[in-house]
Amino acid sequence: MFWVYLWQLKEYHIGRFLDHFRTQKGKSLFFNFSNILKIILFVYFLALPLLFFFVVFLIYIAEAAKTLLDLFRKRIKKPVITKKTVFLVFFGILVELFSLLLISLNTKDVYWFVFWLLLFDVLCPLITSLVVLLLQPLAVLGRNRLIQKARSKRESFKNLLVIGITGSYGKTSTKEFLYSILSSKFRVLKTSEHQNSEVGISQCILDNLKSEHEIFIVEMGAYNRGGIKLLCSIVEPKTGVLTGINEQHMATFGSQENIIKGKYELIESLPKDEVAFFNAKNKHCLELYEKTKIKKFLYGDAPKFMGEENILGAMAVAKELGMTEEEISRALDKIENKFPGIQMKKGISGLNIIDATYSANPDGVISNLDYLKSFPGRKVIVMPCLIELGKSSKEVHRRIGVKIGEVCDLAIITTKDSLKEIKEGAGSKVLFMENPREIFEKIKSFCKEEDVILLESRVHNSLESTQKLIKMLEK
Numbered sequence: 001m002f003w004v005y006l007w008q009l010k011e012y013h014i015g016r017f018l019d020h021f022r023t024q025k026g027k028s029l030f031f032n033f034s035n036i037l038k039i040i041l042f043v044y045f046l047a048l049p050l051l052f053f054f055v056v057f058l059i060y061i062a063e064a065a066k067t068l069l070d071l072f073r074k075r076i077k078k079p080v081i082t083k084k085t086v087f088l089v090f091f092g093i094l095v096e097l098f099s100l101l102l103i104s105l106n107t108k109d110v111y112w113f114v115f116w117l118l119l120f121d122v123l124c125p126l127i128t129s130l131v132v133l134l135l136q137p138l139a140v141l142g143r144n145r146l147i148q149k150a151r152s153k154r155e156s157f158k159n160l161l162v163i164g165i166t167g168s169y170g171k172t173s174t175k176e177f178l179y180s181i182l183s184s185k186f187r188v189l190k191t192s193e194h195q196n197s198e199v200g201i202s203q204c205i206l207d208n209l210k211s212e213h214e215i216f217i218v219e220m221g222a223y224n225r226g227g228i229k230l231l232c233s234i235v236e237p238k239t240g241v242l243t244g245i246n247e248q249h250m251a252t253f254g255s256q257e258n259i260i261k262g263k264y265e266l267i268e269s270l271p272k273d274e275v276a277f278f279n280a281k282n283k284h285c286l287e288l289y290e291k292t293k294i295k296k297f298l299y300g301d302a303p304k305f306m307g308e309e310n311i312l313g314a315m316a317v318a319k320e321l322g323m324t325e326e327e328i329s330r331a332l333d334k335i336e337n338k339f340p341g342i343q344m345k346k347g348i349s350g351l352n353i354i355d356a357t358y359s360a361n362p363d364g365v366i367s368n369l370d371y372l373k374s375f376p377g378r379k380v381i382v383m384p385c386l387i388e389l390g391k392s393s394k395e396v397h398r399r400i401g402v403k404i405g406e407v408c409d410l411a412i413i414t415t416k417d418s419l420k421e422i423k424e425g426a427g428s429k430v431l432f433m434e435n436p437r438e439i440f441e442k443i444k445s446f447c448k449e450e451d452v453i454l455l456e457s458r459v460h461n462s463l464e465s466t467q468k469l470i471k472m473l474e475k
Contacts, residue, residue, distance in 0.1 A: 154234065
């Protein structure tokens with residue numbers, strides 16, 4: 001169940017799955033006391049079979065007890081139920097039963113029986129991954145059928161204006177602002193939360209696209225070159241928005257150059273008589289703007305507050321579509337949250353909490369720290385190290401560390417992956433803590449009324465841990 005959960009979490013992307021094992025938590029899945037003890041036991045199997053049998057028995061009693069405790073505390077990691085995960089778990093169970101039967105039929109000695117069971121257990125991550133990979137062709141066939149059905153439906157909407165939005169950051173905010181503005185005048189459909197892959201976008205077209213829709217706003221995400229091009233072949237965008245490019249997902253793209261080329265696929269896919277928008281605050285966007293030959297605009301060159309460039313981008317697109325400044329202004333006045341992805345909350349003892357745990361990328365963290373700087377009182381950030389940054393990870397975390405040193409009075413880092421680099425930038429202000437209760441107690445003793453806590457990304461890379469800490473900090 002856990003390994004299917006992890007594959008699902010990484011969207012069955014082998015690059016993202018493998019990159020997980022570069023992190024501290026990923027390494028601990030293999031290099032932990034239980035696994036190391038099991039491997040050591042193989043050495044003693046022939047020499048001390050009785051000891052081998054006894055220790056294996058104790059290990060599984062302990063692991064069974066821990067599993068029951070985790071089940072009682074609702075800490076069991078399990079995949080979200082979908083047709084795919086149900087099929088994977090069912091097929092995995094069949095593999096286990098077949099292996100058990102094979103071992104039983106070919107092993108008469110109880111010690112050898114336990115030996116093969118232990119070996120099967122140690123190899124479980126590999127076996128589960130092989131099951132996932134062996135069934136991928138079926139998943140690809142299903143995905144391709146879904147994409148083709150979505151393409152056919154999209155092609156029937158001849159007058160539909162599709163606006164594609166991509167970038168390393170700012171996609172969701174820009175999409176939400178643009179939807180709020182345009183829907184005040186047009187009949188608009190947008191992709192919903194986390195619907196930025198070929199499957200999610202195709203499903204959105206098949207389930208939600210109706211004849212009355214005039215505009216379809218599509219958030220586009222990818223982990224490799226060619227990914228955005230595929231999405232464009234499905235939705236056929238006529239307007240493109242490039243929100244910003246940084247090192248996010250370099251581990252899967254391979255290089256900054258590949259990320260830039262991958263994001264630019266949106267602009268390259270636009271018809272020659274259509275229009276592209278670029279974030280003027282991003283150096284890579286500026287470079288791509290200069291090389292673009294179709295009608296183009298820069299936006300967001302002078303934002304007055306954090307994330308305003310996303311609003312300015314949405315305004316620029318709306319203006320190009322014929323909305324007046326008065327219409328745009330009225331629509332903006334109705335938007336309650338000018339910071340999508342961030343929630344302001346009141347915490348215990350009068351603390352102010354900035355909940356930015358929706359997601360994290362290098363520019364987002366720096367931007368949120370700049371926002372934190374505008375508050376009075378002592379400032380604390382709680383965050384894990386960022387993931388999937390590949391070879392740029394050290395430089396990115398040093399940069400974040402320098403900004404933490406400028407802004408914060410205390411930084412609590414919840415993972416060890418790039419802790420050293422953050423400390424190089426921020427110095428003695430940085431503490432490593434991973435237990436939500438301990439983090440809570442530290443904040444409680446350090447802060448006073450009106451101090452500010454920035455919760456960045458998922459604490460300890462776990463949604464459960466993040467939610468637990470937020471609940472403790474809130475009133």
